[in-house]
Amino acid sequence: MSWLVLGFESSCDETGVALVQTQEGGAPPRLLGQALHSQVAMHADYGGVVPELASRDHIRRVLPLTHEVLAQSGRALTEVDVVAFTRGPGLAGALLVGAGVACALAAALDRPVLGVHHLEGHLLSPFLSADPPEFPFVALLVSGGHTQLMRVDGVGYYELLGETIDDAAGEAFDKSAKLLGLGYPGGPALARLADFGDATAYALPRPLLHSGDLNFSFAGLKTAVLTQARKLEGLPCEQPRADLAASTQAAIVEVLVKKSLKALAATGLRRLVVAGGVGANQQLRADLNRACARQGVRVHYPELALCTDNGAMIALAAAMRLQAGAGQASRDYAFDVRPRWPLDELNREAAPTR
Template identity: 50%
Template sequence: MLVLGIETSCDETSVALVREGREILSNIILSQLEHVKFGGVVPEVASREHLRAIIPVYDEAFKQAGVDLEEVDLVAATMGPGLVGPLLVGLTFAKGLAYSRSIPFVAVNHMEGHLAANILEHPELEENHLTLIVSGGHTMLVEVKKFGEYELLGQTKDDAAGEAFDKVAKIMGLGYPGGVQIDRLAREGDPKFLKLPRPMIRDDSFQFSYSGLKTAVMMQIKKMTAGEFEQHRADIAASFQEAAVDVLVEKTIRAARMKKTRDLTISGGVAANSRLREVMQRKCDQANRRLFYPSLPLCTDNAAMIAAAGYYQFKNDGPSELTANAIPYLKLV
């Protein structure tokens, strides 16, 4: 089955062609640069840029895959969560295509797409596994019983982990998007330089909180002179990153023990973080768990993960109605 995936929930216009939920023929991702000067995503600008980009990105996906629309068996598009204007561009495009060519259509949950990135890339991953979804808008620990059947163990009470990376980067003047800049800078820094809290790390629940950590970094920076700040930029980045990663790893391993799941995955943009991958791998080895994470292009928003999620959703539940609408706060569970 050849699936055409379309993703436009935030500031990436992406179209992919994926065979049997696993083989990526093409996965074109256009990241909108228009938001950089604003230091964050401007929803109206994002909608317009999606409108401008969707057809060229679609054409490029077919060109790279070397297939034709006639060969497509299913159209899958993100319906939420995300920004309503951007979501509507991809969803409407997908529904129009499906209707005009009489191709079945599925409306996909973006978070299900993130977790499906691991299923796409790791055939050996057990169906029942634990996943940590860490992205720009979400921090969630979820037990995947099987595709489509989830138990939410916990999530963030305030900021998402990715949001905290972006905000700390902004405070430090590193630009947007900031997560990858912190990751890069932290490699040369001392993670013990700042004493920072590990919010909720000993707490029994699987909830997270990141806004206090961000504020703690801000307060410590405020106490520094400009010279101290300049000298210790890498140390500040490393200290923040270490605190953020410690909490994610500790809670994930504890949840895996409680749920007795052998396989663990991380997904979403923050799964690209090199320190998170390193520490999680070490702790998984110690706890006798197998860790999987997506390759870098499949961590952040992309349409291949939407095509994969759409494939499994269609196999389980059949097509969606063409009346499916964009739902900005769509839940996974």
């Protein structure tokens, strides 16, 4: 059976809408159209996301984006088989916008609706790339609020291998950027400045690098960056700031790369998937590609346009769940949202045979 799935993403500061079509023979679903509006410019004046403003902007954007996606794909709204939305995790008010629109639309069309886990969307997003992965694999989920290593045996079969015990990698990028006086969003700004710096200029810590487990910690690194940044205040030369940015990026990337390799060794798997906003970082991609090539490991990424939050990954996750029989779309339109929602709660009863 084939499904045409319309997906809505509104978990934080991007409004995303997309349409995907499942394919016969087990091939990954095909992206027919997507549209995305980022709220970065709106939140920049505040130095971070303002939840109330984010929710109001989602309301303004979601229907025009839906019309744009339908026009791109050449499909009519009445052709949609399932409506999907991000149920969580995320900002409660922002999630409610997408959930409300999706359920109201599904009710009007008399179509089933399916709530999707935001991180599962990121996890599966490389299946829309030109080089889709195959199960099983190790996944490195790196975003503004999450840093996790997962073993993935199939849709709905997720084993947590390690996660951050404090700040996520994306938070380390953003908070370090703020300490260096860079704009919002901080991660990309820090990466751009790092291109002009010496990554060996500052001996910054690599927390938990030799801990023996697969957990992460970036709070101590942020404190070390604060100490060095204070020493640079008032200096007329910009080079030390570029050096500190490069050294910060190098510390974060080294931890992510080495922990990923440890996870691959621990599981015996030879395939790595990297997903989430930090997965767009070019230094991380370059270092992972080199390290994985030496180990004979295949590494997969989403397309750059699909690294940040987007509707395509939500529609995709819903479609793959339907294909795998791992999710039941419902005509119960009394929706709820899950601002906090552990990914491993999605696990199916029995994992595939390893």
